[in-house]
Amino acid sequence: MTTTSEARSPSPAHGERPPRPARDGLSAAIAVALGLSLVYAAGQVLFWAAPEPTAHSPWLKLFLLPEPLPFRLTRVLVPAGWGLAVLLGLGLLLARSHAAPLPERAFRACGFGILGALLLPFSIMPLAAVADRLPQVLLCLPGTAAALFLVHRVQLYRRMPGRLLLAGFGWGALVGGGFGLVMITWLQRTVPGHFTSTVPEHPLDGVRTLYTLFPLGTAVMTELGKAAGVAVLFLLFRRHIDGVVSGAVLGAAVGLGFNLTETVHYLGLISPDHHPTQFWDRQVVGLLTVHAAFTALAGAGIGAARWLAGRRDRLLAVGGGLAAAVGGHAETDVVLMHLDGLRADWYPNDVLGLLIGVPVMTVITSGAFVAACVLVLHRGLRAQAAGTARALAAEAAGGHGAVTGPEVALLLSPRRRLLLELRVWRRDGIAGLRHLQGFQQAQLDLAVQRWHRQRPGVDSAVPSEERLRARVHAFKGSPDPAPTARKALS
Structure with missing residues (x-):
């Protein structure tokens, strides 16, 4: 889809280009990236401080699988990225100490270098998954591309540049997906010791607590990684993210990228006999009803904050969107685990359980959040239509x-x-x-x-x-x- 800033038709006489990100926007984006690094560091500290698990439930083995090679490589590259970011930051500070102001191009080069050093190490696990499972990636791409096109067309009036939507998709697939996979791996290797050692005389109670609260931890980590992508792109290209519609659309693109990475990752962990089930669940029924919808709510909150004057109101808008995303993710995971065990009792055979049961369970678990996302988009489009109509009439007059x-x-x-x-x-x-x-x-x-x-x-x-x-x-x-x-x- 061609948009205003992408058109190759006759260009303006003055050669207009999208405005460059302001220095404060780039600095704020670096702050968001630093926040992700701090969360990762906290996960590593909890891992070092975790006691040995005291329970021996066979289910606990699922949380103590060996560290995959891409995860071990990430553990090396993330601190290396921190070191490179510190060096670039010191260079910026030294340059600012001189009397002459730092040129804009040099500042942007250092700033984006810091962003890359902090964020790119998280893409190791998704890249490894893509390299190992290229046929599965090719299988998932057509449906994902169609969903991304549909999300782009949801913008009935002014549309953000297509390359910005692709940047959001790339964040979700690589940075958001990698951050989620890394943090889930940390949680898997950290929380069993904390939960099963708290009540030594009843260690299995800790295992039950672990299986209850673990989905909440994964929801918080994955939604933080996805929402951070919307925030970074908003800070860098805020001209194009100017309300709940553009924020929700960008969030949905990030969610689609994350869903692709997660699908490919899980297809590599299960038997090929279960691939059709996973594909139906994640790439058909859940394509626009799970991760895309959750991150769209977080993006809508970020977009709504653009025009709120008070800091408290902005924080409430962003926090409310993120809370909705985390709540929807955690509720879906917890309820779905219980409903999946009942699916065999509800449907006489596996085919009906797959073709009808999965959509029904999806409606039960995440239907309310999808409806909220649709309502937010509807109201945002109505407001955009009214404002655009007034501006078009004034421009014509x-x-x-x-x-x-x-x-x-x-x-x-x-x-x-x-x-x-x-x-x-x-x-x-x-x-x-x-x-x-x-x-x-x-x-x-x-x-x-x-x-x-x-x-x-x-x-x-x-x-x-x-x-x-x-x-x-x-x-x-x-x-x-x-x-x-x-x-x-x-």
């Missing part, structure tokens, strides 16, 4: 020529725009379709940014209307009439 009166009704109707896209595609092919999509997205971008300028909490991430109009006129192939009009008025 201004006489700048970027948006005309007859175009307003078309731009506000997703159905009419889709029909027009199909007609242009049949008549002019892909090139004509890309031009039309880029042109209409440029007009919607102009309207949405004009609407944002009237909202409280507007910041420098909102580009100037003149630059956006110039881009629209470049697609129209006509000069901007505004300078001529101003000259006539003077």
Whole structure:
């Protein structure tokens, strides 16, 4: 899908590019990455401090499997990344101590170097899983790509750049997926000792507690890793993440990436006889109803915080979205374990239990959270439609020529725009379709940014209307009439 910033059609005269991330946004993104590193360090400390398990339940062996090689490699690379980040940080501090200000390009290079040093080591386990199970990856990619396209099209009006959506998907597949796998491995090797040694005379009570609370720990770790991706991309590209719709869409893309990594990982752990069951559960029924929905709620909270003036309100929005994601994940895992044991009693044979039982259990466990995600998207789209309609009408009345009166009704109707896209595609092919999509997205971008300028909490991430109009006129192939009009008025 081509969006405003991706179009290869005639470019604006001034060569507009997406705004570069501000220094405070890059610094805040580094702070989020440091937070993930601190959580990882806490997991390692708990591992070192964990006593030996006192119970000998056969179920406990599932938590004490040998460390896989990619995990051991991650244990080496994460501290190495910390060391590289410290060196780059010291270089920044030394550069700032000089009288001359540090050039923007050098600051960004060091800042993104620190981000890479802190985050890339977490991608070792997903990359190893992909390399070992390439056929399974290829099997999962078509459905995942279709879901990602559908998520992108949920943005009925102004859409974020497709490459930003792919960046979110990449975060979920590599960084979020790797952080989740690493932290779950730490939990598996740490909590048995803590839980089974607390009541030595009844160690099996600790095992039961372990199986009750372990899903909560995994939910917290995985949702933190996924939500951190939405937060980092928001801080770096906040112009494109301007509300609950874009936040939820980006969160869903992160969740789809994580779901791909998790599916491939578990397919490598189980017998090939169970691969169809896992594929149906994770890549069909659960594709848009589990991880994608949970992280969409966290992303919606981050997007909603964009326009909240008070710090407390922003924290409540972000914390509420994250709490919904963690709660949905933990509730789904806990309830699903109990329901899965009853599936054989509910359905006479395995085929019905798979084709009907899995969807029913998914509705029971995560249906409420999926419904909440749909409701948030619906309300966000309604608010976006109302604000865009006012801005388009004002832009058409201004006489700048970027948006005309007859175009307003078309731009506000997703159905009419889709029909027009199909007609242009049949008549002019892909090139004509890309031009039309880029042109209409440029007009919607102009309207949405004009609407944002009237909202409280507007910041420098909102580009100037003149630059956006110039881009629209470049697609129209006509000069901007505004300078001529101003000259006539003077």
